[in-house]
Amino acid sequence: MTTTTTLFSRIFSTDGAFKAVATSVLAFLYAPIIVLVMFSFSDSRSLSWPIKGLTFDWYLKLFQNEDLLEAIGNSFYVASCSTLLTLIIGVPAALALNRYNFFGKSLFRKLVLLPIALPGIITGISMLNLFKVVGFNLSLETVIIGHATALIAIIVTQVFARLERLPKSLDEASADLGASGLQTFLFVTLPNIKTSVIGAGLLSFTLSFDEIPVTFFLTGRDNTLPMYIWSTMRRGITPEINAVGTLILCLSAILIIISVLMLRDKNQ
Amino acid sequence: MSDIIQIQNLSKHFGNIVGVNDVTLDINEGEFVTILGPSGCGKSTLLRMIAGFEQPTQGHIFLDEKDVTNTPANKREVNMVFQDYALFPHLKVGANVGYGLKVNGVNKSDRQQPIIDALNLVGLSDKIDNMPHELSGGQRQRVALARALVRRPKVLLLDEPLSALDANLREQMQVELRHLHKKVGLTFIMVTHDQTEAMVMSQRVVVMKEGQIAQMGTPSDLYDHPANSYVANFIGTTNLFSSTATKTSSNQININYFGQPLQIAANDKILTSGTEQIFGFRPEKAVLVHDHRQATNGLQGKVKEVLYQGLAARILINVGAGEIAIDQMLSETKENARLPSEGDQVTIEIDPHKIMAFEQGHIT
Numbered sequence: 001m002t003t004t005t006t007l008f009s010r011i012f013s014t015d016g017a018f019k020a021v022a023t024s025v026l027a028f029l030y031a032p033i034i035v036l037v038m039f040s041f042s043d044s045r046s047l048s049w050p051i052k053g054l055t056f057d058w059y060l061k062l063f064q065n066e067d068l069l070e071a072i073g074n075s076f077y078v079a080s081c082s083t084l085l086t087l088i089i090g091v092p093a094a095l096a097l098n099r100y101n102f103f104g105k106s107l108f109r110k111l112v113l114l115p116i117a118l119p120g121i122i123t124g125i126s127m128l129n130l131f132k133v134v135g136f137n138l139s140l141e142t143v144i145i146g147h148a149t150a151l152i153a154i155i156v157t158q159v160f161a162r163l164e165r166l167p168k169s170l171d172e173a174s175a176d177l178g179a180s181g182l183q184t185f186l187f188v189t190l191p192n193i194k195t196s197v198i199g200a201g202l203l204s205f206t207l208s209f210d211e212i213p214v215t216f217f218l219t220g221r222d223n224t225l226p227m228y229i230w231s232t233m234r235r236g237i238t239p240e241i242n243a244v245g246t247l248i249l250c251l252s253a254i255l256i257i258i259s260v261l262m263l264r265d266k267n268q
Numbered sequence: 269m270s271d272i273i274q275i276q277n278l279s280k281h282f283g284n285i286v287g288v289n290d291v292t293l294d295i296n297e298g299e300f301v302t303i304l305g306p307s308g309c310g311k312s313t314l315l316r317m318i319a320g321f322e323q324p325t326q327g328h329i330f331l332d333e334k335d336v337t338n339t340p341a342n343k344r345e346v347n348m349v350f351q352d353y354a355l356f357p358h359l360k361v362g363a364n365v366g367y368g369l370k371v372n373g374v375n376k377s378d379r380q381q382p383i384i385d386a387l388n389l390v391g392l393s394d395k396i397d398n399m400p401h402e403l404s405g406g407q408r409q410r411v412a413l414a415r416a417l418v419r420r421p422k423v424l425l426l427d428e429p430l431s432a433l434d435a436n437l438r439e440q441m442q443v444e445l446r447h448l449h450k451k452v453g454l455t456f457i458m459v460t461h462d463q464t465e466a467m468v469m470s471q472r473v474v475v476m477k478e479g480q481i482a483q484m485g486t487p488s489d490l491y492d493h494p495a496n497s498y499v500a501n502f503i504g505t506t507n508l509f510s511s512t513a514t515k516t517s518s519n520q521i522n523i524n525y526f527g528q529p530l531q532i533a534a535n536d537k538i539l540t541s542g543t544e545q546i547f548g549f550r551p552e553k554a555v556l557v558h559d560h561r562q563a564t565n566g567l568q569g570k571v572k573e574v575l576y577q578g579l580a581a582r583i584l585i586n587v588g589a590g591e592i593a594i595d596q597m598l599s600e601t602k603e604n605a606r607l608p609s610e611g612d613q614v615t616i617e618i619d620p621h622k623i624m625a626f627e628q629g630h631i632t
Contacts, residue, residue, distance in 0.1 A: 177368035
């Protein structure tokens with residue numbers, strides 16, 4: 001931290017200039033969010049500055065809007081299921097990558113990571129085609145599968161990175177002391193990768209929760225929360241949306257902070 | 269004494285590389301055996317095959333007269349102390365030690381006493397509730413020992429157990445491991461690349477070279493009667509040279525050290541057919557004589573370096589194209605008065621019985 005500070009201050013010659021730059025970067029990043037949060041408490045329907053009075057009405061209205069509540073419910077359903085699905089596939093995949101050498105292993109690693117780099121729109125269109133060919137009807141379940149393909153990369157990379165830091169001798173020591181493969185997994189491997197699994201799971205959850213492009217192509221009649229917001233936005237921003245945004249912001253912030261804490265390596 | 273481990277014609281190939289090549293070895297119950305060799309000689313692979321982590325390509329391993337060649341590691345009654353200790357980082361010391369009991373279905377309440385006993389054995393019962401990362405290197409080593417001993421395995425395997433410790437602690441642990449071996453009375457098989465460690469700790473040393481056993485025997489056997497030039501050079505120091513041997517009319521056997529004649533006592537390893545073979549003598553078996561006319565079996569040379577070591581001095585002497593190391597004990601009465609200095613012309617005298625003959629070959 002200090003070295004970066006000195007470096008920057010040398011470049012900008014004075015501390016004042018550095019502070020100004022730092023402040024404007026942070027403002028650029030966070031001003032829109034702050035505006036959103038403030039407008040969610042504004043008592044005026046029009047988004048005009050300065051705010052005249054404060055109210056909790058939008059939050060109350062939000063909880064009476066059946067469509068909105070249903071969309072929130074759908075989003076929770078999709079995010080939970082796709083996270084669970086990625087964990088079920090991703091954790092064993094990370095274990096296999098770490099433990100076994102097989103033909104095409106490095107290619108497999110790159111292919112698993114590819115969906116994270118692909119634009120969501122490509123994933124969306126290609127999966128839409130696939131489902132049409134196979135004859136699946138579009139529903140929240142197809143959205144779950146779409147999200148899972150992109151999110152597996154996150155689980156695999158995070159869990160794999162943690163596994164690579166675990167000495168191989170731990171597995172051997174466990175077997176040497178008489179443990180079966182399952183016992184070794186439950187008593188040694190899992191406790192040591194637990195935090196990375198939870199952390200990557202939470203990150204997947206937040207990413208799935210606010211995902212639009214893939215969802216747009218793969219959903220049927222049901223809407224997730226970001227889709228609902230997007231569709232109501234065409235009729236203009238309502239203070240209600242600001243209130244939803246604020247709630248999501250709080251939830252995401254909590255999940256992201258937990259996941260960052262979990263993914264942090266305790267040894268470092 | 270019965271053999272607790274019998275290794276018969278054991279080989280391990282990794283693709284085209286031969287890790288262990290046709291090793292046959294019996295280990296007595298209660299013995300402390302060390303497998304010694306440089307890195308890549310196959311010693312660790314041999315140990316890992318005994319533990320069950322590597323599947324032999326050929327041959328058999330018997331544990332207590334039962335063929336365990338195809339028995340997985342978790343079903344073998346041997347336990348290992350790993351080079352990096354491999355303590356489970358998420359478990360307390362007590363749980364680490366009790367792990368072997370837990371996975372074998374011992375109740376929590378029945379585990380407590382053996383855990384305390386094992387930790388007492390290594391003097392760490394007060395650390396039972398600590399996490400491994402709170403311990404020093406030496407303490408972790410002891411926890412690893414306690415964990416491996418808690419189920420009283422038939423054989424304890426130690427893979428370079430002291431290599432991660434600093435020099436002082438290593439010497440202390442060498443003694444402690446010896447004591448522990450006496451106390452528990454189990455068979456210990458240790459792998460190391462450190463010849464001093466092997467000599468100090470074990471009853472029997474197996475020297476390995478390129479996947480094969482170069483020689484096995486007690487530490488004094490290996491030092492006094494090395495079977496070949498490799499062992500002679502690996503265990504301690506030996507002045508090695510090559511020469512042909514010729515028998516004179518008076519039944520003397522003559523060899524030469526870089527052109528200078530030497531006599532060697534008759535010995536069934538000497539090849540008299542005129543083939544070049546390797547000879548050698550230990551640095552402490554040669555003495556400096558100050559009057560070269562008195563030397564009976566002498567070599568003339570020039571002192572290159574004198575290395576003072578307290579108890580003795582090692583003197584490096586150039587003799588012809590060769591270099592000889594000799595060790596001169598420094599007794600209190602003589603002080604250092606008789607140590608030569610660099611550049612001195614000296615004569616080295618060697619007892620013909622102290623020159624060892626080795627295999628056919630050439631040393632430049």
